Amino acid sequence: MAPIILRNTYTVVPAEPAWTGRFPLAEWDQVGTITHVPTIYFYDKPSESFQGDVVETLKNSLSRALFHFYPMAGRLRWLPRGRLELDCNAAGVTLIQAESEAKLSDFNDFTPTPEFEKLIPQVNYKSPIETIPLLLAQVTKFNCGGLSLGVNVSHAVVDGQSALHFLSEWGRIARGEPLKTIPFLDRKILWAGEPLPPFASPPQFDHKEFEQPPFLIGETDNVEERKKKTTVAMLKLSKPQLEKLRSRVNTSEFADPARGFTRYETVAGHVWRCACKARGHSPEQPTALGICTDIRRRVEPPLPRGYFGNATLDVVAASTSGELISNELGFASGKISKAIKNLTNEYVMVGIQYLKNQEDLKKLQDLHALGSTEGPFYGNPNLGLVSWLTLPMYGLDFGWGKEVYMGPGTHYCDGDSLLLPDQNEDGSLVLATCLQVAHMEAFKKHFYEDI
Known part of the structure; x- marks a missing residue:
């Protein structure tokens, strides 16, 4: 594949001041995969009805989305006993602008290959965890006019359902529409620090x-x-x-x-x-x-x-x-x-x-x-x-049309x-x-x- 040329890297923060402070994570957030999970979207050339600038549209709508989903703009911190907490400090997320002489047709059936890694922002886990953004995105413009949007989201903060909720609302904001579902951000419902309800009989442990x-x-x-x-x-x-x-x-x-x-x-x-x-x-x-x-x-x-x-x-x-x-x-x-x-x-x-x-x-x-x-x-x-x-999963539209492919x-x-x-x-x-x-x-x- 043709080389990828990185043009700009932006740090995007919430559009308005959002809540800041320490945000306890539920125990479920902290087990299993706690690294970032990548997905990628490919788009045809933006339709003629789209008059804006792709990068500016993504940047501005992302900033407004982060106001509602402010935990995504924070950073993780290690605590004793292998625990993590979320510092909601509005440090922001990373948006990379890139371009390539490649064409969409070069990707054949879109089977994930090592080439995909060049289209998705990579995370340097050797850096201190409190410096790593929870969301990294890269928009790459191809020679044919098509685009890709590679997204890497921290699994310690969200699962697939929540990640797609965030992405879909980002798209709605980019299209000038109101939020469809306001995020419910209080995790104490699943926080292990809360007392457990009484059980009718002592539960059997079989995890x-x-x-x-x-x-x-x-x-x-x-x-x-x-x-x-x-x-x-x-x-x-x-x-x-x-x-x-x-x-x-x-x-x-x-x-x-x-x-x-x-x-x-x-x-x-x-x-x-x-x-x-x-x-x-x-x-x-x-x-x-x-x-x-x-x-x-x-x-x-x-x-x-x-x-x-x-x-x-x-x-x-x-x-x-x-x-x-x-x-x-x-x-x-x-x-x-x-x-x-x-x-x-x-x-x-x-x-x-x-x-x-x-x-x-x-x-x-x-x-x-x-x-x-x-x-x-x-x-x-x-x-x-x-x-x-x-x-x-499908239908992520930022104003220039839905993706032609979305996958891992x-x-x-x-x-x-x-x-x-x-x-x-x-x-x-x-x-x-x-x-x-x-x-x-x-x-x-x-x-x-x-x-």
């Missing part, structure tokens, strides 16, 4: 996501597995293929006739089985699947509309490769469904209590984006599969996967998955042949 994940038989960690070269694939699952899988899984002996399996449970079970086959596991190999679940509607009372923060929790389905492969697909989907059903209000509150009592949270923080081999979960023989199926950046390690709705809205899905190079071709073969 497998905080336990040591399985390793390959004969190994005492997965460090060597995580060092192996990986590659990313974007695999489309057409609506007929999805319906074929769902028909099979929902007529199996493992299906609940009253409910059936969801799209996610169906596809996740299929991915889990295919990965076990592609990795060549022995039948007795333990394996686990991390399932990122939104708890906004699962806690009591439900979180307010527009809750801005992290409200997702990983639950874990566990089995052996032999069980998964020797049984029909419904067995794997049933394991996943059961893990998700266990996520009740009580489960969440007991998890908060557990985290509150931890002497140090660092062992539960996944730093894989830092190039670290630490972190609780990913890597052979395990998988993580995050669903973006219900997120408002290059934030991947072995076993890290995303499930996305196809942008054509035809009922098909896209699996973005990262596996070791040695396993990817076998995975693709099983992924399609096992349908």
Whole structure:
């Protein structure tokens, strides 16, 4: 790809004075991935009806958005015991202006490649954490007139739902429209410092996501597995293929006739089985699947509309490769469904209590984006599969038209996967998955042949 020329770097602060002070983070904000998560949008040449300047439009609307979402303009600070807090100091976010002789057509099918990294602002984690912006964005103008907008957002501050809420309101402000949903910024609802409600009976603790994940038989960690070269694939699952899988899984002996399996449970079970086959596991190999679940509607009372923060929790389905492969697909989907059903209000509150009592949270923080081999979960023989199926992903319009493509950046390690709705809205899905190079071709073969 043609080189990227950086023209300007701006620090954008809230348009008006906003609240400043120390902002306690919920315990859920501080475990799992606490680094930045990249996404990228590609746009055709702005329509003739757009009369403004792209960079000025982004800069001015971003400044106004930060007034409403002022935590995004702050900085993280380390506290003792591996804790983080948010300093709402209006230090601002980073907006980079760049250009390239490349054309949109150079990106083929937009599969994430190392080239994407040049279009997304990179974060230097060697810098002190209190100097790192929570949001970095880069707008790149291409030779054809098209644009890309690469965004990197701190996962310690927001989850996917909240990040997309912020981006969609940024777009609305750029188009001259009022906010659709005012952010709810008080996190004490999920703050572990609050007393827990009394339980009718002492709750059972079964938070497998905080336990040591399985390793390959004969190994005492997965460090060597995580060092192996990986590659990313974007695999489309057409609506007929999805319906074929769902028909099979929902007529199996493992299906609940009253409910059936969801799209996610169906596809996740299929991915889990295919990965076990592609990795060549022995039948007795333990394996686990991390399932990122939104708890906004699962806690009591439900979180307010527009809750801005992290409200997702990983639950874990566990089995052996032999069980998964020797049984029909419904067995794997049933394991996943059961893990998700266990996520009740009580489960969440007991998890908060557990985290509150931890002497140090660092062992539960996944730093894989830092190039670290630490972190609780990913890597052979395990998988993580995050669903973006219900997120408002598409249609980010700053006044010059909606994107032609939106997708993940290059934030991947072995076993890290995303499930996305196809942008054509035809009922098909896209699996973005990262596996070791040695396993990817076998995975693709099983992924399609096992349908």
